[in-house]
Amino acid sequence: MAEAVDLRGQVADVLPLDPYALRADFPILRTETSTGRPLVYLDSASTSQKPQVVIDAVDGFYRGYNANVHRGIYEIGERSTAAYEAARASVARFIGAPDSREIVFTRNATEAINLVAYSWGRRNVGRGDAIVLTEMEHHANLVPWQLLVQEVDGDLEFIPITDDGILRLDVFEVLLRLRPKLVAFTHVSNTLGTVTPVREIVQMAHAAGALVLVDGAQAVPHLPVDVTDLGCDFYVFSGHKVLAPTGSGALWARRELLEAMPPFLAGGEMIREVHLRRSEFNAIPWKFEAGTPDIAAAIGLGVAAEYLMGIGMDRVCAHEAVLTRYALDRLATVPGITLYGPPADQRSGVVPFNVEGVHPHDVAQVLDRFGVCVRAGHHCTMPLHERLDLAATARASFNVYSTREDIDALVAGLGEVVRIFGV
Amino acid sequence: MDDLYRDYILEHYRHPHNFGVIETPDLRWEGANPLCGDRITMMLDVRDGRIADVAFTGRGCAISQASASLLTDELRGKTLDEAARMSADDVLDLLGIEISPARLKCALLSLDTLEHALAEGGPPASPGDAGTPAGVDAGGTEPD
Structure with missing residues (x-):
């Protein structure tokens, strides 16, 4: 043991x-490298390598049943749709989401955070409202919020860290007096490796009336993640760091939040009815998946999730x-x-x-x-x-x-x- | 075994030539590669259209610092026109090592800083996007 x-x-x-x-x-x-050395890959936090099953899933899609999803009334179209939605179910199980309709496929964690910042943020954060981040966020969980508060004239506050990279929750407690609308922070620091106390932060934030977004890009590849247990409101991660192809990623959010949020990108797939001057939008999660998605990458993500659940x-x-x-x-x-x-x-x-x-x-x-x-x-x-x-x-x-x-x-x-x- | 880190490159890195400060330079520019954290401030004294003295400070990788050391050696005595004609190839020749595309920015930071210093490093302050002509001596165009 x-x-x-x-x-x-x-x-x-x-x-x-x-x-x-x-x-x-x-x-x-x-x-081997060009100098004849075996590859010693110690940059998995940047992107992970891919197992054969994932490579085969991508290859198998293009060779065997490449067709658009949710459109074709023919066999391979139905197969691709079924595989794409099965991948969504795998991802939901992988991160403990109660309902696979709460999983929105994105290109990566960055896109997922931008989706929340644009869709939820622009409707729920206004003049003088605060968003609390930490000093050790990846730029992906910082810059979208900078753009948002610049646009709505809101404020950003930051939970400081100790020199060891531990969050100062005593200061966080004080920051909560600002009644922030959102607390957004990393589950695992991509630079220092710090595992943050998500449950504790969620409880504190919720008690102060704030919603919580957790950037799980560096956590999902390495820790058991259960969004229900963590209690957060939004959780995002990238597929390519978790043995899946580049171009895959996901946003999880509680169903009622997703249902209330306006669309982010608009176009095909995300609509139910389109007239020249107005449209009705599709149900979640497809409301947030405008245009043809990266089907092969999403299927690969599902396979990667199953592979890791198989290992434990x-x-x-x-x-x-x-x-x-x-x-x-x-x-x-x-x-x-x-x-x-x-x-x-x-x-x-x-x-x-x-x-x-x-x-x-x-x-x-x-x-x-x-x-x-x-x-x-x-x-x-x-x-x-x-x-x-x-x-x-x-x-x-x-x-x-x-x-x-x-x-x-x-x-x-x-x-x-x-x-x-x-x- | 290491082509990149030849002895003279490491020697220039450990003991860079012209490393220091000119108190009231005629031309000064601070250049940076924010992505790497490389930073170089170049200072030039000009007399009769020629570079009479040159110095730099900064921190960064061996390639960026050795390049600044070698380039500043080359600059002393050159006319401003000659200095302005220094090309990327000239700097790579001075370095004399094979530079991979990923390290090109490191190797050429000193040249980029020089170009900015020559073009906009003198008073009055003219902020540029790649750096700042901070601390320029007000009467610096005609020293002595």
Whole structure:
């Protein structure tokens, strides 16, 4: 049995998963770089690799039953519609949504947040109204709200973080006196890996009359997520970070919210009746899916969700928790290294770091020679880097297929960084 | 094994030439690659149409800092026209290493900063979109 991992109360005392066996499902992990090195992919927080079943689902759609959804009165049209809606049901089960009609397919988490900001936001946030975010949001959960409050003359407030990247809920409590309309925050920080206390924040926000949007882009790939249990009002995530194709993602929102919200994008599919001067809109979720969607990607997302449910997200979570602890211990031995973020028991599989005197780009470039892929830069969290007084960081991140050997390769590559730059 | 991080590149990174401040420069520009966090401020003293002194400060990756070190070495003594004619290829030749497309912005930040300094880095302040001519000496066009 794996050691029990206490990740914000999600105790995982589960059969450990075997990443070496799972790796056989991911064709790209058998490839080599141009320098003949095996691929050591440690940038899963940016986008995940795809298992064969997902690749086959996309391939099978285009080869076998490519047709538009909700239109064709012919066999392959009915098959594509059935597969597309089955994917929606899989996604609903995957994140604990009570009703698959509450799942709106989007291109990614960014589009899902924009949908809420435009549709719900412009109807419910007005002059002087506050929206509360945190200092460690991805730009995707910041810029749409900036645009909204600029337009309606509202205000943004931010829950500060400690230097370790832990949210200051004592300050949040004070911010709630502003009676914000919405609290929008990340479930897991894409830069620091911090797992935020969603249930606690939801309870506090609801008690103050605010709705809650949770950005789950970095949580859904790594933790068991149950939106009903979390109690939030909106939950968004990207498919491509959760083993699914790019171009897939989802918004979950409570049914009555979706029903009351006006359309976001307008066009085909989202209508019931169109006249020259007015239209009646389709029922949810199709009201929010104007135009032909990325059918293959959505079907792939459904398959990815089934694949992960087959493994068990509690096991994925336990695997990555053990790996993160291993990474933090091993990386700490690198001369001149600084590790950022909260303690291992409060973070998911993201490890940001810097090597003293070496820019993260140079770190990443040297690691690339060893086939080791890490992200270098600001990871779309410039305000967080500003808060921590960092120009940039390097970041290693994990997924189901990550192993201790990947981390050993990273540490060996960092040894070369230290040698070249004479840290 | 590493073509990019040759000894002279690392030497320029660790001990950049012309690294420092000119107190009242004739031309000054702060350039940045916000995506990488690379930042360079270039300062130039001009006498009789020639670059009499040049200095830079900043922080960033080895490529951006070595490029600034090499470029500023090259600039001293050049006329403003000659400096303005410096091309991307000239800077890449100075670096003498293979630069991948992803690192081109790092390699050329110093040239971009120079171009802005020459075009709009003098008084009166003329804010540009890639940086700011901060702290320009009011009477700086004709030193000495």
